[in-house]
Amino acid sequence: MPLMDLNDMLKHAYRHRYAVGSFGIDDTLFMAGVLQAAEETRAPVVLNLIATHFAEDELESFIPLVMQAAHTATVPVAINVDHLSDGALAQRVMSMGCNGIMIDHSSLRFSENVGRTAECVKLAHQCGVTVEGELGHVPGEPVDGEGGDEQILTSAGEVKAYVERTGIDCLAVSVGNVHGHAKGSKMDLARLVRIHQAVDIPLVLHGGTGLTLEQYRKAIDNGVAKINYYTGLADAISKRIKANLAADHRAVYRDLMHGVTENVRAEAVRCIKSWRSDGRAAEVSAQCRAVGEVEYVATLAVGNTASGKPGIEPVLQEAQRSLASIPGVARVSIGASRTHAGRYCVIVTLVNETAARHFLESQRHRQVTSKLALSYATDWSDGLYVEMD
Numbered sequence: 001m002p003l004m005d006l007n008d009m010l011k012h013a014y015r016h017r018y019a020v021g022s023f024g025i026d027d028t029l030f031m032a033g034v035l036q037a038a039e040e041t042r043a044p045v046v047l048n049l050i051a052t053h054f055a056e057d058e059l060e061s062f063i064p065l066v067m068q069a070a071h072t073a074t075v076p077v078a079i080n081v082d083h084l085s086d087g088a089l090a091q092r093v094m095s096m097g098c099n100g101i102m103i104d105h106s107s108l109r110f111s112e113n114v115g116r117t118a119e120c121v122k123l124a125h126q127c128g129v130t131v132e133g134e135l136g137h138v139p140g141e142p143v144d145g146e147g148g149d150e151q152i153l154t155s156a157g158e159v160k161a162y163v164e165r166t167g168i169d170c171l172a173v174s175v176g177n178v179h180g181h182a183k184g185s186k187m188d189l190a191r192l193v194r195i196h197q198a199v200d201i202p203l204v205l206h207g208g209t210g211l212t213l214e215q216y217r218k219a220i221d222n223g224v225a226k227i228n229y230y231t232g233l234a235d236a237i238s239k240r241i242k243a244n245l246a247a248d249h250r251a252v253y254r255d256l257m258h259g260v261t262e263n264v265r266a267e268a269v270r271c272i273k274s275w276r277s278d279g280r281a282a283e284v285s286a287q288c289r290a291v292g293e294v295e296y297v298a299t300l301a302v303g304n305t306a307s308g309k310p311g312i313e314p315v316l317q318e319a320q321r322s323l324a325s326i327p328g329v330a331r332v333s334i335g336a337s338r339t340h341a342g343r344y345c346v347i348v349t350l351v352n353e354t355a356a357r358h359f360l361e362s363q364r365h366r367q368v369t370s371k372l373a374l375s376y377a378t379d380w381s382d383g384l385y386v387e388m389d
């Protein structure tokens, strides 16, 4: 099925007091285990790509695989890229179809965090993408080149202004939660209650590994609608690899990896049940918006006034590059008619309806079309939408 709008998915969880599992996946074995768990429990799920775990090119080559797997799922799936700080990378992952991003400027000062997050929110909302911001800092997953990694608890007095000024859809909170194994500090539930009273949007709990059932329950009862979970899955994999090696010291790669997906599945099932998202897939599919690619098709006829002008091919290539750089454009193809000289078809594929609307209104789109019309007396027919999926 197509991806599910992440904002809709989280609002559903928020209203019905459960949390969607946002499972950190490093490769296809993690991914298969998480998807099997979601299918088995009929739970909506977020496939979470933690940007700090990948080189940029690795992340960009993994995304198409994740997208393909998400589309074959029979439960609602959203794809989120976590702990992004670079706006250009954020734009690229959105144009590849990821429908959620977490912008992490949590170790910067309030005003800087607000300013940079708000900039990304504006762009993401034009692409129909859900944005999570973080106020306060959850230690253990620092983003490159930004401040330290000290725990900073979320100030309940600042959250309202933060949410209003940035326009974020959901908020990651720092209430004693810590990424990774380094647990120890207790959850400050009184702080979480005050945050929940101050803002009426889904809250996100990072550092989901190692908390007790009671802590999960209290978090969910106080506005947490998404729990990020990674280390517990990585541990489940390591445990299996170590057992495989202990059973056979000559084990090669394939033997070592045997059964890791099963361990991820079992751990993800445990989480999903603890967070009460099991059995919610049908309601979410019925009540939330699905998001799928949209195509914009234009035909282009080079008129007589083009005679004597340089070939149109370089101009079309430039137009293709320019259109492809508009946020939310997945790809642009331009093909020449085989039977009618001077006729071309331009197909612009956008990540969803919202992105298509903004594409048509964008200045760059207008510049490209008017440049073509002026230079070549073209006939740029009106766009025609074709829904995919």
Ligand code: 13P
Binding pocket: 024, 050, 082, 141, 178, 179, 180, 181, 205, 206, 207, 208, 209, 228, 229, 230, 231, 232
């Ligand atoms: P854990 O690794 O502690 O589960 O946290 C994952 C996380 O919050 C990713 O953003």
